[in-house]
Amino acid sequence: MALHRACDSCRRRKVKCDFTTPCANCRTSLISCQYAAVPRKRGRPRNTSTSTPLSPTTLPQEQPVPHALASLASVDLGRSDPFREIHASVSPSHCVNVFSTPSGTTILPSFEITSDAARLYTTLVHVANGFLTPRTILHMVNECIDVFMQYLFPNTPICHEPTLRDAASLFSQESQVDLGREQAFSGAQWQVTHGRPFALITALCAYVISVLSPSILSLPNQLATPFLQSSLSMLRLYEVYDLEIPDSTSLTIRAWQSSAMQNTTGKPGAAYHYHGEACLLAHRLRLYDEKSIVRSSLLESELLRLNFWLLYCADQAASTLGDRPPLFHSSMVGSNLTLRECGTSEIPLLDETSKTYHPSLQQRLLVGFHLKRRLWCLASDLTTGIKAYGELKKQGSNQLDTESSHRIRLFEAFVEFTGMMDEIPSWLRYVDVSDGPAGEDNRDDDMEEQITKYQRVCFWAQRSNIMPVYYCCSIVILQRCIDFNVPEILGLDGHSLSYAFRKLEIARDFVREIRIAPFMSLKAQGEPAVQRIREVGSILLQLIQNTSHKGIKGRAEFIFAQLLDLLAKLDSKASDELGGGNGGQTAAVSL
Numbered sequence: 001m002a003l004h005r006a007c008d009s010c011r012r013r014k015v016k017c018d019f020t021t022p023c024a025n026c027r028t029s030l031i032s033c034q035y036a037a038v039p040r041k042r043g044r045p046r047n048t049s050t051s052t053p054l055s056p057t058t059l060p061q062e063q064p065v066p067h068a069l070a071s072l073a074s075v076d077l078g079r080s081d082p083f084r085e086i087h088a089s090v091s092p093s094h095c096v097n098v099f100s101t102p103s104g105t106t107i108l109p110s111f112e113i114t115s116d117a118a119r120l121y122t123t124l125v126h127v128a129n130g131f132l133t134p135r136t137i138l139h140m141v142n143e144c145i146d147v148f149m150q151y152l153f154p155n156t157p158i159c160h161e162p163t164l165r166d167a168a169s170l171f172s173q174e175s176q177v178d179l180g181r182e183q184a185f186s187g188a189q190w191q192v193t194h195g196r197p198f199a200l201i202t203a204l205c206a207y208v209i210s211v212l213s214p215s216i217l218s219l220p221n222q223l224a225t226p227f228l229q230s231s232l233s234m235l236r237l238y239e240v241y242d243l244e245i246p247d248s249t250s251l252t253i254r255a256w257q258s259s260a261m262q263n264t265t266g267k268p269g270a271a272y273h274y275h276g277e278a279c280l281l282a283h284r285l286r287l288y289d290e291k292s293i294v295r296s297s298l299l300e301s302e303l304l305r306l307n308f309w310l311l312y313c314a315d316q317a318a319s320t321l322g323d324r325p326p327l328f329h330s331s332m333v334g335s336n337l338t339l340r341e342c343g344t345s346e347i348p349l350l351d352e353t354s355k356t357y358h359p360s361l362q363q364r365l366l367v368g369f370h371l372k373r374r375l376w377c378l379a380s381d382l383t384t385g386i387k388a389y390g391e392l393k394k395q396g397s398n399q400l401d402t403e404s405s406h407r408i409r410l411f412e413a414f415v416e417f418t419g420m421m422d423e424i425p426s427w428l429r430y431v432d433v434s435d436g437p438a439g440e441d442n443r444d445d446d447m448e449e450q451i452t453k454y455q456r457v458c459f460w461a462q463r464s465n466i467m468p469v470y471y472c473c474s475i476v477i478l479q480r481c482i483d484f485n486v487p488e489i490l491g492l493d494g495h496s497l498s499y500a501f502r503k504l505e506i507a508r509d510f511v512r513e514i515r516i517a518p519f520m521s522l523k524a525q526g527e528p529a530v531q532r533i534r535e536v537g538s539i540l541l542q543l544i545q546n547t548s549h550k551g552i553k554g555r556a557e558f559i560f561a562q563l564l565d566l567l568a569k570l571d572s573k574a575s576d577e578l579g580g581g582n583g584g585q586t587a588a589v590s591l
Contacts, residue, residue: 004019005019005035006019006023007019007021007022007023007025007026007033007034007035008034008035008036008037008193009023009025009026009029009031009032009033009034009166009169010023010025010026011037011174012166012169012170012172012174012175021033021035029162029163029165029166031160031162031163031166032192034189034192034193036189036193037178037184037193116233116237117184117185117190117194117195117234117237118179118180118181118184118185120230120233120234120237121170121179121180121198121230122179122180123230124137124202124226124227124230125137125171125176125180127226128140128223128226128227131219131220131223132219136171136173137171138168138169138171138172138173140205140217140219141168141171141201141205142165142168143217144204144205144208144209144217145161145164145165145168145204147208147212147216147217148164148204148207148208149161149350149351150454150457150458150461151212151216151457151458151461151520151521151524152207152208152211152461152524153365153458154365154368154369154458154459154461154462154465155369155372155461155462155465155525155591156255156310156591157306157349157362157365157366157369158248158251158252158255158303158306158307158310159204159252159303159349160299160303160349161349161350161351161354162351164200164201164204165351166197167197167198167200167201168201170194170197170198170201179194190238191238191241191242195234195235195237195238195241196238196242196247196249196253198230198231198234199231199234199235199249199253200231200249200252200253200256202227202228202230202231202234203227203228203231203252203253203256203257203260204256205224205227206224206225206227206228206231206256206257206260206264207224207256207259207260207263209221209223209224209227210224210228210259210260210263210264210526211263211523211524211525211526212520212523212524215520215523216520224260224263224264225264227260228257228260228261228264231253231256231257231260232257235253235254235257243281246281246284246285247300247304248300248303248304248307250278250281251278251281251282251304251307251308251311252303252307254274254275254277254278254281255274255275255278255307255310255311257274258271258272258274258275258278259271259526259527261274262526262527263526263527266527266572272324275311275314276327278307278311279311279315279327279328280327282307282308282311282328283327283328283332285304286336287304287305287307287308287339288308288312288328288333288336288337288338288339289336289337289338289339290338290339290340291338293305293308293339298343298345298347299347301343302343302347302349305339305340305342305343308339309339309341309369309370309373310591311328312328312373313372313373313376313377313591314591315327315328316328316373316376316377316379316380317376317380317528317591319380319383319384320376320379320380320383320473320476321476321531321535322383326380341370342366342370346362346363348362349362350362355447355450356450356451356454356455357451358451358455361455361458364425364427364459365458365462367425368425368428368459368462368463368466369462371420371423371424371425371466372462372465372466372469372591374420375417375420375466375469375470375473376469376473376591378413378416378417378420379417379473379476379477381413382410382413382414382417382477382480383476383477383480385406385409385410385413386410386477386480386481386484386486386489387480387484388406389403389406389407389410389484389486389489390483390484390485390486391484392406393484393485393486407486407488407489410489411488411489411491414477414489414490417473417474417477418474420470421470424466427455427459428459428462428463428466431456431459431460431463432456457518457521460517460518460521461521461524463517463521464513464514464517464518464521464522464525465521465525465529465591467513468510468513468514468529468532469532469591471506471507471509471510471513471536472510472532472535472536474506475503475506475507475510475535475536475539476535476539477490478490478499478502478503478506479503479539482499487499490502496547497549497552500543500547500549500552500556501552503539503540503543503556504543504552504555504556504559506536507536507539507540507556507559508559510536511559511562511563511566514533514566515562519569522570523570525591527572528591529570530567530570530572533563533566533567533570534567536563537560537563537564537567540556540559540560540563541560543556544556544557544560
């Protein structure tokens with residue numbers, strides 16, 4: 001049915017709409033096309049005292065605009081934070097009327113929710129604009145998306161770029177006027193039209209700023225806190241609706257909030273909580289089952305698939321490093337894990353209108369993503385199996401047959417693990433000498449060079465993650481074999497010197513991989529990269545303290561000093577002291 005006004009998405013982006021349902025622009029971008037926004041009446045409002053929106057250039061009296069970095073630094077997660085005040089003011093009772101009743105009647109949100117949502121939006125705009133002059137918050141948000149797609153998307157491909165661009169339009173000048181009104185959050189579907197996009201894009205900005213400011217983004221890294229608190233507060237406003245009717249953004253938002261919390265505060269407890277919420281939603285939706293992710297939207301099905309694999313990968317990483325109990329335990333998933341790596345058809349996740357777009361990039365990045373996933377899964381199986389085999393071996397000779405079968409199975413698994421390096425694709429093995437985009441002979445030379453440079457940054461972001469993960473897992477597996485006295489699994493003779501030499505070889509390769517990668521590629525990984533360095537460092541430190549061989553001790557101290565130097569450059573929010581166990585745990589899911 002043809003309408004006579006632009007859809008909400010086209011109106012926010014200020015592009016021409018063909019007034020159909022869905023319109024051509026939304027069909028091309030694979031985003032939701034809705035006509036839910038109430039058109040504003042032209043002319044002066046009847047009651048200027050209650051309906052006049054806040055000017056984007058002025059601030060409410062109770063929230064003065066900060067004018068220096070020191071002012072923003074004082075805005076923390078405590079009582080001085082305006083976002084915490086809004087977040088704390090929203091009780092669960094505010095959300096009880098957000099979703100449909102059993103009879104199917106949709107009940108509108110309460111006034112408190114509409115008031116808090118409008119205030120939350122306006123406060124963030126004013127706080128951000130106070131630091132962005134002459135830039136605007138819209139320019140900053142789009143810059144965060146650009147940086148995310150190049151440095152973070154290769155390792156966390158769980159979003160749809162056109163959807164992010166559409167969510168960024170919430171901060172356009174027109175939207176700032178509209179969303180400053182309480183009426184903007186009073187519609188029956190405000191959770192979908194405004195709530196989820198706002199929570200999603202602010203979580204992304206918090207995530208990006210927390211790891212890449214001011215290195216790449218010319219922004220103070222303290223700006224991550226207002227965006228994180230805005231995302232957390234908005235999610236709480238529609239939390240009951242989100243839990244009752246979850247979608248892929250329900251997982252993505254919590255994953256990014258977890259990473260931003262970890263990178264911003266260095267505290268794993270809260271970050272693990274948000275990550276755990278996403279895992280519980282994935283369990284409830286049975287996303288490990290291929291049949292359970294079927295949706296009318298192929299894009300939504302693909303995003304659910306990728307979000308699950310990222311959460312599952314993070315769970316296997318935690319199991320490997322011994323940080324926390326697995327949330328996707330084999331007793332709960334087991335044979336029910338039927339989800340395929342990829343769907344039957346390729347769904348574009350990147351913006352096809354971008355100058356740097358090439359269809360081969362997404363396919364190549366997904367190959368690397370699933371390679372890393374298989375690495376973590378094999379490492380988790382090995383560390384779990386080594387522990388079980390070690391305990392079985394202690395029981396004595398009456399379990400010889402079972403012990404032998406365990407040993408053979410673990411040895412085969414280790415051979416498969418080491419063979420994973422043979423699967424490294426050429427574009428990741430030789431990043432700086434790889435050819436340009438394949439399949440295009442008619443491109444302008446300058447444009448092709450621009451695309452090649454863009455893709456190399458993406459590939460370095462992925463290689464600098466995959467290779468250190470492999471060597472970190474290798475040294476952890478070796479240490480587990482030593483701890484449980486089962487060197488035969490790795491083909492070692494059980495002599496302490498053979499253990500020491502093998503540790504030094506792995507640690508040397510680990511440091512080499514980190515050194516050859518561009519530093520920004522490593523820094524973009526945040527606390528998970530720091531955790532891997534800490535894990536390798538703690539094993540080296542144990543070697544230094546226990547060996548009496550001067551040559552081995554000297555080499556170990558040399559490599560250990562390089563790891564300390566890397567930690568200092570990364571400026572981790574977590575403890576600067578190397579150590580294993582709980583001291584090095586992380587909940588962030590960039591892996």
